[in-house]
Amino acid sequence: MYWNxxxxxxxxxxxxxxxxxxxxxxxxxxxxxxxxxxxxxxGAQNTITGSIEGIGTNLLFVVSGGxxxxxxxxxxxxxxxEALTDSFxxxxxxxxxxxxxxxxxxxxxxxxHITQLNGVTTEYEFVRNATLYEGEFINEAHLLGRSAVVLLxxxxxxxxxxxxxxxxxxxxxxxxxxxTVIGVLAQKGGTGFTNEDDRVLVPLTTxxxxxxxxxxxxxxxxxxxxxxxxDDVAAATEEVSAILRARHRTAIGEDDFTVFNQQDFVDTAQxxxxxxxxxxxxxxxxxxxxxxxxxxxIMLVSVIExxxxxxxxKALGARKSDILVQFLAExxxxxxxxxxxxxxxxxLIATIVGIIAANANADINPVIGLDxxxxxxxxxxxxxxxxxxxxxxxxxSLEPVEALRYE
Amino acid sequence: MSDYVVDARDLTKVYQMGxxxxxxxxxxxxxxxxxxxxxxxxxxxxxxxxxxxTLGCLDxxxxxxxxxxxxxxxxxxxxxxxxxxxxxVGFIFQTFNLLPRATAMANVELxxxxxxVTEGRSQRAQAALETVGxxxxxxxxxxxxxxxxxxxxxxxxxxxxxxxxxxxxxPTGNLDTKSGDEIMKLLLGLNEEQGVTLIIVTxxxxxAARTNRIVTxxxxxxxx
Ligand SMILES: Nc1ncnc2c1ncn2[C@@H]1O[C@H](COP(=O)(O)OP(=O)(O)O)[C@@H](O)[C@H]1O
Ligand SMILES: [Mg+2]
Numbered sequence: 048m049y050w051n052x053x054x055x056x057x058x059x060x061x062x063x064x065x066x067x068x069x070x071x072x073x074x075x076x077x078x079x080x081x082x083x084x085x086x087x088x089x090g091a092q093n094t095i096t097g098s099i100e101g102i103g104t105n106l107l108f109v110v111s112g113g114x115x116x117x118x119x120x121x122x123x124x125x126x127x128x129e130a131l132t133d134s135f136x137x138x139x140x141x142x143x144x145x146x147x148x149x150x151x152x153x154x155x156x157x158x159x160h161i162t163q164l165n166g167v168t169t170e171y172e173f174v175r176n177a178t179l180y181e182g183e184f185i186n187e188a189h190l191l192g193r194s195a196v197v198l199l200x201x202x203x204x205x206x207x208x209x210x211x212x213x214x215x216x217x218x219x220x221x222x223x224x225x226x227t228v229i230g231v232l233a234q235k236g237g238t239g240f241t242n243e244d245d246r247v248l249v250p251l252t253t254x255x256x257x258x259x260x261x262x263x264x265x266x267x268x269x270x271x272x273x274x275x276x277x278d279d280v281a282a283a284t285e286e287v288s289a290i291l292r293a294r295h296r297t298a299i300g301e302d303d304f305t306v307f308n309q310q311d312f313v314d315t316a317q318x319x320x321x322x323x324x325x326x327x328x329x330x331x332x333x334x335x336x337x338x339x340x341x342x343x344x345i346m347l348v349s350v351i352e353x354x355x356x357x358x359x360x361k362a363l364g365a366r367k368s369d370i371l372v373q374f375l376a377e378x379x380x381x382x383x384x385x386x387x388x389x390x391x392x393x394x395l396i397a398t399i400v401g402i403i404a405a406n407a408n409a410d411i412n413p414v415i416g417l418d419x420x421x422x423x424x425x426x427x428x429x430x431x432x433x434x435x436x437x438x439x440x441x442x443x444s445l446e447p448v449e450a451l452r453y454e
Numbered sequence: 455m456s457d458y459v460v461d462a463r464d465l466t467k468v469y470q471m472g473x474x475x476x477x478x479x480x481x482x483x484x485x486x487x488x489x490x491x492x493x494x495x496x497x498x499x500x501x502x503x504x505x506x507x508t509l510g511c512l513d514x515x516x517x518x519x520x521x522x523x524x525x526x527x528x529x530x531x532x533x534x535x536x537x538x539x540x541x542x543v544g545f546i547f548q549t550f551n552l553l554p555r556a557t558a559m560a561n562v563e564l565x566x567x568x569x570x571v572t573e574g575r576s577q578r579a580q581a582a583l584e585t586v587g588x589x590x591x592x593x594x595x596x597x598x599x600x601x602x603x604x605x606x607x608x609x610x611x612x613x614x615x616x617x618x619x620x621x622x623x624x625p626t627g628n629l630d631t632k633s634g635d636e637i638m639k640l641l642l643g644l645n646e647e648q649g650v651t652l653i654i655v656t657x658x659x660x661x662a663a664r665t666n667r668i669v670t671x672x673x674x675x676x677x678x
Contacts, residue, residue, distance in 0.1 A: 051567050062555050359551045362512055363611070364540020364568040366533045448513045451551070 049372065056376035059349075067381060070345045074385025074430070075392055077335030078423045082393025084331045086413035087400050088324025094411055095316045099309060105141075106174070107272040107283055108307045109291070120303035121295045124265040125251075130290050131272060137290060139283040141275045144174040145251065145267035149259040153197075153247060155207040155219040162203050163246035164221070166254025174273045177248075182215040182230020189229075189250045193257070197226040201234040201244040221247070222258055272306075280308050338385065339430035346378050346438035357442050358450025370443040378435025379428050386427030390420055458521070459619050459651045460486040460509055465518035467504050467674075478504040479515065480674035486619070491645045491652040493662040496671035502655045503623055505671065509653065510543045510621045511535045523618040540568050544612030546622035550604040552596040558583060558607045559592045565615050582610040586640060602633030609640060619651045620644075626661070638664065 060067045109131075112120045128145035131137055147166035152159060171177060172184045180201065189196050197219060204211045207219060217228045226249070235243040249258065251267070274283035284306050291304050350357070357370055397413035404411040467479040478501045486492055494502050507513040508520070511527055514535075520527050523542050530538065539545075552561045562579040571578075583592050586606040596604050605625060612620050622641065626634030638661050644650045654665065662668045670677040 058555065355551070356553060359553070360564070360568075361536065362510075362539060362545050362551075363565045364536050364615075366536045366568070368533075369568060446513075448507050451512075451547075 049376075052369075052372045052376040053380070055373050056380050059353075060377060060380060063349075066345060070341055070381050071385040071388065073338030073341035074335070074382050074427055075338075075389040077331070077338040077430075078386050078389025078427050079392030079396060080331035080334050081328055081426075082390055082415060082419055082423050083396035083400070083413075084327035085324060085419045086393065086397035086415045087411060088320065088327055089416065090397070090401065090411040090413040092317060092320040092324065093414060094409075095320055096313050099312045099316060102309055102312075104277040104309055105274040105280060106309055107274060107280065107287060109270040109272060109287060110268070110305055110307075111303065113302045113305055122261070122263050122266045123268075123270055123291075123304065124263070125267060126265060127291060127294060128267060128270045130294055131270065131287055133290070137283070137286040139275050139279040139286055140272055142170050142174040142273040144168055144170040144271040144273075146171065146269050146271060147251060147254045147259045147261070148268045149254075151221050151247070151258060152223075153199075153203060153207065153219055153221050155217065158207045160203060160206045162200070164254065164258060165246060165248050166251040166259060167248050168251050171248070171271070174271050178233040180211060180231040180233045181213075182228070184230065185248065185250050190252050193252045194250060195224065195226045195253060195257075196229045196250065197221065198230045198232055198248040199228055200232050200246045202242065203245060203247055204231050221249070224257060280310075284308065335426065335430060339382070339434040342378050342381055342431055343434035343438060345381075346374060346435050347441070349377070350374065350438045350442040353442075354445065354450050354453040357445050358447050358453065361445070361447035362451060367443045370445075371439050374439030374442050375432060375435050378439065379431040382427045382431025382435075383424070386424050389427065390415075390423055393423070457487055458485050459488050459490075459523055460484060460653075461521040462509065463519045465505070465508060465515045465520065467501070467508060467513075468516045478674055479508070479518075481518075482671070482675055484509075484669065484676065486651060486653065488618075488651055489645070489649045490667065491642065491654070491665040492667045492669060493665040494653060494655045494669050494671060495657065495659075495662055496677070500671045501674040502671055504674075506621050506623045506653065506655060509619075510545060511538045512545075536568075540565055541615055542618040544615070544617040544620040546605070546608050546612050546620065546625045548624040548627040550596070550601070550608050550628070552604055552607055552611075554596050557593050557595055558588060558599070558610075561596075561607055562611045562614055565611060569615055578614065579610070582614050583607070585613070585644075586610045600633070601629050602636055605629065605633075605637050606640065609637070609644075613644070613650065619653065621653050623655045624657070625654065626656070626658070634658075634661075 109123060111123045125145055128143050131140055131143045145168060149164050150161060151164035152161050154160070167185065168190060169185060169187060177184070182198070185196065185198065188194070199207070199214060201211060204214050208214050208217065211231050214228050214231050219226050219228060232244070232248070255261070272283060272287055274280045287306055288302065292302060295303055360370060394415055397415060401411055401413045463483045465479050465482045466477070469476040469478055482505065494505065496502050504513070508515050511522065522538065527535065527538060553564070559576060559579050562582055563575045566575045566578065580589070580592060583589055586609050588603060588606050588610070591599060591603060599607065625641070626637055629637060641652060641654065642664060645652050654661070656662055
């Protein structure tokens with residue numbers, strides 16, 4: 048009987064091809080938009096998560112300032128960083144790298160480039176796993192002597208010199224002061240989130256003295272802490288907090304510093320992109336709803352047009368359920384066809400957006416999950432059933448004599 | 455089983471038109487024997503169609519008792535009435551009422567679909583169309599057939615589930631004299647050859663004269 052209904056539904060849908068096609072189009076656009084938005088959203092999520100995870104799973108980031116209640120937090124200093132290296136009080140800590148961060152104008156050969164400037168110590172190389180394309184890393188002598196030396200990020204070298212080979216030994220100016228290039232950082236590749244290739248590294252002491260002056264001497268902006276392993280992140284967080292609490296005398300009140308780990312960033316980023324994805328998907332779902340209303344509209348028209356046909360079918364022995372199933376089969380066939388075409392459309396849109404994003408150097412790989420496909424198929428069929436139910440019920444409830452008399 | 459295919463007593467039918475009550479049937483009783491051909495005559499608006507719809511279980515009487523093929527239909531629900539129409543009644547309408555997009559074959563198959571017949575539908579439909587002389591038109595659609603041919607398809611459709619009774623409400627009303635005549639010959643022949651019980655509503659005294667019994671209806675009652 049259900050097979051019959053599907054055949055009957057197909058017959059009547061193909062009899063009105065243009066009308067069926069336009070109705071389906073509404074669903075195609077709705078489902079296509081939902082699929083594309085979810086795919087792009089989860090693609091962006093993966094990219095951001097991936098770029099955060101690329102930082103390393105056993106890193107902690109210590110910054111000054113706690114919750115909003117804490118007034119006048121003490122700044123983090125080089126002495127704080129030094130204290131964290133105590134292997135008795137902090138056995139889970141493997142390395143500590145204090146940094147200063149800011150922006151600076153770097154110029155060479157008439158080219159000017161604004162970039163991120165980091166003042167770092169020798170530990171930075173080890174803690175951040177920094178690899179060099181050429182040259183060598185900042186050493187103790189540079190730090191002691193506050194040397195005017197700089198390591199260029201890949202993009203900065205490209206920008207200033209148009210090449211990355213043989214840049215070592217060249218002269219650049221940072222904020223107008225002459226510096227010697229001692230190396231080029233290896234290319235990390237665009238991650239879309241933060242560009243690790245667009246920055247320069249100078250000795251921390253040099254930055255303190257000449258480029259990023261802070262009100263408190265010895266002050267640092269962030270202390271990077273490497274835990275012994277990913278499993279020791281929690282223990283390291285505890286040890287770092289205990290040491291800093293003791294040093295800042297905040298044992299009773301709130302902490303005036305904050306320790307993040309990579310997982311915290313991943314969680315926050317996923318929360319933000321999750322909301323973003325739901326938001327986009329929600330807007331797209333509205334168009335699916337509009338498509339559903341289109342189905343309802345067409346089905347209502349079709350019920351009225353076919354009043355006599357319904358009366359006849361009833362006269363010939365069709366039960367209420369036969370008519371109901373016939374019209375529901377029609378509306379769900381419309382929406383299912385629309386759903387399948389919509390998945391294809393959504394996939395196309397997502398792929399095109401992925402290609403455009405790749406060309407714009409933001410790597411978003413749209414992901415169409417099986418769950419999204421199933422969801423869209425189910426949802427569109429449900430839309431068809433839901434919006435078909437009222438018209439179908441109206442058809443099924445017609446009195447046969449009245450329906451046959453309808454002109 | 456009772457001799458009577460139709461045994462209806464004191465049927466009344468009242469239509470409510472706003473504040474006005476229209477009495478279409480006013481205590482009408484009628485009996486039809488198996489194998490009988492009966493014609494119903496009467497002026498327009500006398501209640502002939504209402505009677506046919508009630509006897510065919512398309513509509514319920516306001517009051518009265520009705521046994522169709524020995525079965526009381528007064529208490530049946532909508533689905534049970536649908537089954538009765540499907541198995542026991544064959545309708546032939548003045549306006550043919552074929553599905554416009556379906557072929558003659560598909561139209562004739564329709565009652566079998568609702569009866570749940572799955573096997574041999576097309577063979578049976580083919581045979582029925584041959585009986586009404588349309589063996590060579592099975593794949594034609596209604597708009598490719600003449601009025602007389604369309605009514606033949608409707609007759610084949612009415613007969614396909616071997617109903618206890620066939621009800622024809624002015625079957626020749628939309629046809630010219632010649633094809634009307636052919637349709638009547640066909641119906642009467644089916645009665646003679648296959649013993650089909652028939653009720654025909656007609657305005658034509660010549661057609662009525664060819665049936666076993668003429669019942670005249672006036673103002674919702676049988677006229678003596
Ligand atoms: N659905 C209806 N609503 C109201 N009145 C109706 C309806 N159907 C029929 N009638 C009335 O009932 C009476 C009998 O109608 P009908 O059975 O169609 O007569 P006939 O077929 O003999 O011309 C008429 O007065 C008609 O106006
Ligand atoms: Mg009439």
